[in-house]
Amino acid sequence: MYLLYADESGSPGDPQQNHFILAGFSIFERKAHWLSEEMDKIAIRFDPQNLSSVELHGSPMMTGKGIWRKIPHADRIAAIEDALKLIDGVHYRVFASVVNKTAISPDDPVRHTFEQIISRFDHFLARQYKYFSQAQRGLVIFDKHEKKEAPIQALAREFKTSGHTWGNLRNMAEVPVFVDSQATRLIQLADLIAYAIFRKYERNDTRFYQFIDRKFDYFGGVRHGLHESI
DSSP: EEEEEEEEESSSTTTOOOOOEEEEEEEEGGGHHHHHHHHHHHHTTTTSGGGOOOOOHHHHHHEEEEEEEESSHHHHHHHHHHHHHOOOOSEEEHHHHHHHHHHHHOHHHHHHHHHHHEEEEHHHHHHHHHHHHHOOOOEEEEOOHHHHHHHHHHHHHHHHHHHHHTTTEEEESSOOOEEEEOOOOHHHHHHHHHHHHHHHHHHOOTTTTGOOOTOOOOTTEEESEEEEEE
């Protein structure tokens, strides 16, 4: 089974922000433990005695909020970069949907981006069987958010039974699940990916994006992992 850890960056209802991002990365289930351990090695720099208290999230690390206030800026930036460098584009592939909210209005940014990212992940899974004879199912894992959980799960059921714009979901093992980001480093890594993409499109800042620019899902010379409506 392949897992897609995903998170958003930007607010769909904030008029001060132009863009909304839904992004994350795919990983084969047996590799999740090892990648999580690599993330722990980054987090342990900041509080080795209480590792679970260190959550790697882009915005607080960048701005120095909460526990990051006393951490030197250079150390915070290096941690973000080191985490993003773990994405290799082979075993871990980035999937993202970027929308300019004005460009897709009156469409809902959450529905628009979710349809894109889950259909592209489904396409990736179908490709594993078609070209590599690997029959795999997928599961999307989001950061826990009570207000979004029910709507996202309803959309997943709709896309599977009634179809989405390009067909039906065929390779999902279950509707998306929601977990507390404190409990899993891989949701934290998805957050960093979404944050890196948001800064690139919203602020034209590529300092973090450069580490994932070539790590999107590619096949046959085509970049399938990135959708833009800008």
